[in-house]
Amino acid sequence: MLHNVDGSVRTLALDLDTSKARKAVVDDDARRLADLLNTAGLAYVEDQSPSGGRHLYVPLQEAITAAEARQLVEALGRRAPSLDPSPHQNVVHGCIRVPGSVHKSGGHQMLITPLTDAYGILTQRNPATALVALRKALAPELYRLEQDRRRAQARAAAATTALQAATASGTRPGVASVARNDSPLRGAARTGRYDTSRYASDSEARMAVLNHFAACHWSVDQVRAGMAGPFTGLAALYGTKAERLLPLEWAKAQAWTATRTSIKNPARRPRETTAHNFNTSPTSLTGGSPSSSSDPSAPSIHQLVNDLENVLYAILDQRLQDQGRVGISLRFLIRSVLAYMRTNQTNVLDVGCRTFAVALGKDHVTIARLLPTLEAVSAGILTRIDRGRGRNADTYLVQLPHQFEQAARDLTWRKGKIHAIRPVFRVLGDVAALAYEGIERGCHSPTTTDLARATGISRRALTDHLARMEALQMIRRHHGTWEIVATTGLVELADRLGATEDREQQITRYRKERAAWHAWLDRHLLPHLVEHELYDPEVDEYWQPPINDEHQRQRLLWHAA
Known part of the structure; x- marks a missing residue:
């Protein structure tokens, strides 16, 4: 015992x-x-x-x-x-x-x-x-584990409240089904055990796992690293043949995934790129207005993003702090806009709310509510130029307003990559992401007072989040200042905190919702009609009744003349 x-x-x-x-x-x-x-x-x-x-x-x-x-x-x-x-x-x-x-x-x-x-x-x-x-x-x-326990308590409390309300009203409460995405292929990669009724052998099971990783845009080096880390079950499926078979089967998985992608998207635009801000599976753009021949060049886009970053950190962040708690979400939303600009190399963005929601770790309804607010307070940086219809998302133009040009030129460009919400901060929160960014992109190691001044967050809230990140060995305190612990990988930490699985579940849910919406459009949208189907000049479509009264006929002719 x-x-x-x-x-x-x-x-x-x-x-x-x-x-x-x-x-x-x-x-x-x-x-x-x-x-x-x-x-x-x-x-x-x-x-x-x-x-x-x-x-x-x-x-x-x-x-x-x-x-x-x-x-x-x-x-x-x-x-x-x-x-x-x-x-x-x-x-x-x-x-x-x-x-x-x-x-x-x-x-x-x-x-x-x-x-x-x-x-x-x-x-x-x-x-x-x-x-x-x-x-x-x-x-x-x-x-x-503590976060999972709190969520379970919250769900239990909500279920108890609903049961009490249903009992008081005399109605019979229904049984709510909770949809979960347990990812059986990821489980097979971790444990080496799989559904024998679906996969007849180890070879078929590991090919299914490789197809899954290829669809998530992994590389073969990431697969090898996973086999040495959390996905030892995939290595067990290979046994001693991993070095010989993995390159061959990985090539087959990539070819099969490319074929499936081309079948699903036969009319994919040649210029359309995929947003890839994280090391996990990316999300595709929803499509929008067609690109023109006068698109700015890639160097000019990078220069524009650098200038907008200067304006963001020097002016716009301070303005968004006045928006209260919503201002924190707006600050990360404008960061994701700039990140997509640099990734797609264009200042005309047709990114949907669900794509932004995956980048920020929020619900798409929240993004739909934040975008008009950001457009209103961005002082002309973000402007909607076309409303989304059908499969297309709203199209936004990102530009540097005239009143900010001098400030952008006077400031020095910052080193480092601008991020939206990295997966690990889905669990730790937006305040922790702001604090980590302040330490990561600061010119020198900041103190807690410096971070409170730069981020606009209260010192008490900032201290709690800094202590939590220090316990996770993301940062450390050295002579009163905060430093990034370079040996702690944020991707691995996101896996251990469950943020990666949460992001994958959100991506899977949105893919199903997009597929359902596209299927509805295919069923209900009318086919495109050409001009001759609307009007034929050789066919007399108008008929006038005969006029028996000669006097009335002459009067009509007189009025017509």
Whole structure:
């Protein structure tokens, strides 16, 4: 049994089960967790079951509560897909099969750690300081679990309120179905397990995973890096043939994806480009007004964006601060506009609200409400020149007004890339994104006071977000100033916080909504009529009744003359 009578825990039991992932994934997870525990200074005892599973036992000098143990094990489960947290999720019946026990499939649990070392580890046990180091290393996963718990509580409270209202009104409450996107292909890439009724062999399953990554515009280097990191299940599907087969199958996946894209979009414009502001799957533009032959050149567009960045940081940011809380969203919306300008190399943008919503991590209804406000307060920088119809989005012209030209020329261009909301800040919030941008693009390492002055955020709110990012090892404080921790990758951190999955779910939802809207248009829009179908000059379409009265006929002719 893992829990004492009072519910406390003195040994963490990490159960790596082959029923949750393949044996190769289990072995890789065991190595990954071992490295993590060794880095935190925690000693552990390891054994192996006849089925190929692994157990890691982490004894503690000071007992912790069952809730703390469950939180730590679930956080470790975010790192290792084969980890089964259920032994620590049941205070009454949570148990583990210890070394030497008889296994249900035959054989015994075999101790991997030498017996003398295991006896010393279980006798001396691990100090509380090592557990603190483990919590610090698992800060992103612990934060994600806390956010999931709060969202679950909010949904439960909303369901309870709706049930009480329905009961009070005498109506029968319906059962609301929650749509989820569990991404079975991503699960197969993590665990190596797949639906055998859909894929007959490992070869078909890994080709489906590669097609998925190719559709998300990954590169083969990113796939290799994922196989060495979170997607060890894909490596298990290859076995020892990864180096030989991966380039060949990746080429097939890219060719198949390109063929599918050309079939879905036969009339795609040659100049249309894809917005790619993040390292995850990009979103396509919705289409708008056709491009003209007098489009500005790419160097002039880059110069225009640089000048607009100067105006943004020097003038427009201060104006948008007066808009209150909405001003923060407007500041990132104008940043996304400039980012799309530089990516698409044009100052005429036909980007839809859903594309902006993916870039900002917000709902498309919110974007539709923010765009007219931004157009009104941008002082002529953003102007709508055409209203969207059918498949086309609203078209906006981005230009540098005359009153800002001198200010843009006097200021020095800033180094660095302008971003909208990067995926990791979908979880951390817009205030954290502003603070991180202030540190990242500052001429020198700023203090908290400098950041409060530059961002317009209150010092209290800024301190809380800075402490949260420091706990996630995104930034660090050095001699009273803040610096970026270059070794912490924002993409990997977004994966650990669940922001990447949230973005993919939003992209999938919007793709389905666009497909439904296009299908509705195809069913209901009238075909285009040419001029001769509207009027034929050789056909007399007008008929006048005969006039029997000669006097009336003469009067009509007189009036006509």
